Amino acid sequence: xxxxxxxxxxxxxxxxxxxxxxxxxxxxxxxxxxxxxxxxxxxxxxxxxxxxxxxxxxxxxxxxxxxxxxxxxxxxxxxxxxxxxxxxxxxxxxxxxxxxxxx
Amino acid sequence: xxxxxxxxxxxxxxxxxxxxxxxxxxxxxxxxxxxxxxxxxxxxxxxxxxxxxxxxxxxxxxxxxxxxxxxxxxxxxxxxxxxxxxxxxxxxxxxxxxxxxxxxxxxxxxxxxxxxxxxxxxxxxxxxxxxxxxxxxxxxxxxxxxxxxxxxxxxx
Numbered sequence: 001x002x003x004x005x006x007x008x009x010x011x012x013x014x015x016x017x018x019x020x021x022x023x024x025x026x027x028x029x030x031x032x033x034x035x036x037x038x039x040x041x042x043x044x045x046x047x048x049x050x051x052x053x054x055x056x057x058x059x060x061x062x063x064x065x066x067x068x069x070x071x072x073x074x075x076x077x078x079x080x081x082x083x084x085x086x087x088x089x090x091x092x093x094x095x096x097x098x099x100x101x102x103x
Numbered sequence: 104x105x106x107x108x109x110x111x112x113x114x115x116x117x118x119x120x121x122x123x124x125x126x127x128x129x130x131x132x133x134x135x136x137x138x139x140x141x142x143x144x145x146x147x148x149x150x151x152x153x154x155x156x157x158x159x160x161x162x163x164x165x166x167x168x169x170x171x172x173x174x175x176x177x178x179x180x181x182x183x184x185x186x187x188x189x190x191x192x193x194x195x196x197x198x199x200x201x202x203x204x205x206x207x208x209x210x211x212x213x214x215x216x217x218x219x220x221x222x223x224x225x226x227x228x229x230x231x232x233x234x235x236x237x238x239x240x241x242x243x244x245x246x247x248x249x250x251x252x253x254x255x256x257x258x259x
Contacts, residue, residue, distance in 0.1 A: 049207075097155055
């Protein structure tokens with residue numbers, strides 16, 4: 001069973017990985033129902049300068065079910081904005097707009 | 104003058120708290136702010152909201168946001184006062200002026216760069232109405248998955 005998976009992995013996308021841009025991600029996005037990775041920073045693309053802690057809708061998209069802050073290797077947010085996002089999330093947690101943890 | 108700063112104060116009261124109690128609280132805040140020579144720029148009542156987690160026995164709360172201009176010593180006093188009130192179940196005061204200034208600067212920088220680029224290409228500095236509309240249509244690449252709230256994403 002594990003062998004099967006290995007052969008599939010080695011076949012089509014050996015050169016893919018991180019170097020491939022958003023276009024390649026779109027092409028094999030459907031593979032095995034994985035969460036499609038977005039390699040661009042949402043805040044840079046949409047030109048959001050100030051990540052407001054009161055904007056629950058925006059912030060919630062970076063908080064997975066468990067309630068932890070999504071790492072930037074998953075979300076693709078740039079370092080600058082990840083730092084700003086972190087403060088925003090922590091502030092929002094303090095006033096119970098987003099959860100600290102969810103069971 | 105370095106003492107003029109902007110703060111955002113948010114406090115949460117229980118959902119069953121009355122209008123009078125909220126008004127009373129607001130005047131209390133206002134007197135503290137006045138004593139320090141500050142001003143309240145605006146007050147926003149968000150109304151009843153579900154809390155993301157339980158605070159004490161509360162699952163819901165009334166959120167009130169106050170934007171305050173004034174010196175830094177004001178926050179310590181506000182903090183002390185608000186902690187005394189039973190009616191306030193949670194409060195937070197954050198300084199926002201420096202962050203907003205940074206945001207404004209980067210917006211201005213981007214605007215300037217864009218204008219320069221456009222002038223170089225022989226276009227008017229500001230995008231026209233039709234151009235902007237076309238851009239918005241092109242930009243619609245949202246994949247939906249990121250925009251949903253928590254608890255709705257089952258595929259993880």
